[in-house]
Amino acid sequence: MRANLTPEADIAADEPLVARLIAEQHPDLAAPLRLVSDGWDNRVFRLGDDLAVRIPRREAAAHLVEHEQRALPAIAARVGVPVPAPVRVGVPSATFPWAWSILPWFEGVDGAAVDGAARRGIADELAAFVGRLHVPAPADAPHNPVRGVPLITRDAAVQERLDRLSTRLDVAPLRAAWAEALAAPPWDGPALWLHGDLHPGNLLLSSSGGLAAVLDFGDVTAGDPATDLATAWLTFDEEGREAFRAAMPQPPCADADQWAATWTRARGWAVTMGSALAAHSDDNPRMASLGRHALTQLA
Numbered sequence: 581m582r583a584n585l586t587p588e589a590d591i592a593a594d595e596p597l598v599a600r601l602i603a604e605q606h607p608d609l610a611a612p613l614r615l616v617s618d619g620w621d622n623r624v625f626r627l628g629d630d631l632a633v634r635i636p637r638r639e640a641a642a643h644l645v646e647h648e649q650r651a652l653p654a655i656a657a658r659v660g661v662p663v664p665a666p667v668r669v670g671v672p673s674a675t676f677p678w679a680w681s682i683l684p685w686f687e688g689v690d691g692a693a694v695d696g697a698a699r700r701g702i703a704d705e706l707a708a709f710v711g712r713l714h715v716p717a718p719a720d721a722p723h724n725p726v727r728g729v730p731l732i733t734r735d736a737a738v739q740e741r742l743d744r745l746s747t748r749l750d751v752a753p754l755r756a757a758w759a760e761a762l763a764a765p766p767w768d769g770p771a772l773w774l775h776g777d778l779h780p781g782n783l784l785l786s787s788s789g790g791l792a793a794v795l796d797f798g799d800v801t802a803g804d805p806a807t808d809l810a811t812a813w814l815t816f817d818e819e820g821r822e823a824f825r826a827a828m829p830q831p832p833c834a835d836a837d838q839w840a841a842t843w844t845r846a847r848g849w850a851v852t853m854g855s856a857l858a859a860h861s862d863d864n865p866r867m868a869s870l871g872r873h874a875l876t877q878l879a
Contacts, residue, residue: 664686767805
């Protein structure tokens, strides 16, 4: 059964609207605009040669832009990899009711456009990025109800997706991985900063195959680091996954047993995210292909 999952836009911001916002709030940055991405939550316009505008298309996503605006400057200062920290902040106005951002434009290769073998080369760099990102977060870090949380809170959604996927593939290995992850001890350390959606579609590769940038921090939050470690299955093949895991630094707040349990939960998070990505079909073939990769790696 094919699914159309992309929600309708509450406000489909177009080039004239974005140009008007820039003229009203940041006129010194006015430049030609071109739509380059129209996602679930945001539209992205290239602004001239060096900048981009990220603007929410749904009220539910407007708070995610605010989270990025709050969290990304400090994250950018420590992770050692380019991230889209806002160059300028757009504020709600009579023209547009939600926050929006002007970001740097990064050149590179979409991580979703190459296969797992081609992504092996970023294993060490991505592990270093995650290690630098995963530090204890303050109590007022952005809250996200579906990332960084105990896995049991995602059980109903995962079971429903696995039921739907069972009509076209063998989900027994996925159910086994999910059950093992649910049985693992939960994270009992401090809430760590998380990207929240660390799949290949949010990674930008350089022309030489390195890690050029990490994008889309809309799900940025704090909690269980296993959430981001799911990228071992989402991004890599077996060889790349082994390299990523070997390079991934163990947090000082986790002992050996907790670290082993974290990787077990990470596989469960990969089931969560991989099944969500695989739920796409004609609706978003790019995301569906990422889901197929993840589920193949988990089998």
